[in-house]
Amino acid sequence: MGEPSVGNLMNARVLDVSGSGMRLEVATPVPCGAEVVIEDQRMRIVGETMRCDSKSDGYIVAVRVSETGLLADL
Numbered sequence: 001m002g003e004p005s006v007g008n009l010m011n012a013r014v015l016d017v018s019g020s021g022m023r024l025e026v027a028t029p030v031p032c033g034a035e036v037v038i039e040d041q042r043m044r045i046v047g048e049t050m051r052c053d054s055k056s057d058g059y060i061v062a063v064r065v066s067e068t069g070l071l072a073d074l
Helices: none
Strands: 012-017 021-026 035-039 043-055 058-070
Touching: 021 043, 035 058
Parallel strands: none
Antiparallel strands: 012 021, 021 058, 035 043, 043 058
16 A cells, blocks of 8 residues: 555546545545545535545545535635
């Protein structure tokens, strides 16, 4: 397993989204319980890592979303 990424920017691919969470594919592990901030050009999502499972070419991270907002509103 690679070194956990804490306080670092990383690229992620959104695999799926539900009303209370999302799954992301990332290159490095993210510790369970870590606060994560996910941003694109329009939105900011804040959540907590619930799981981080390794796969052959990266990691799948499950995030419980606690806050969402448009970047223009922040």
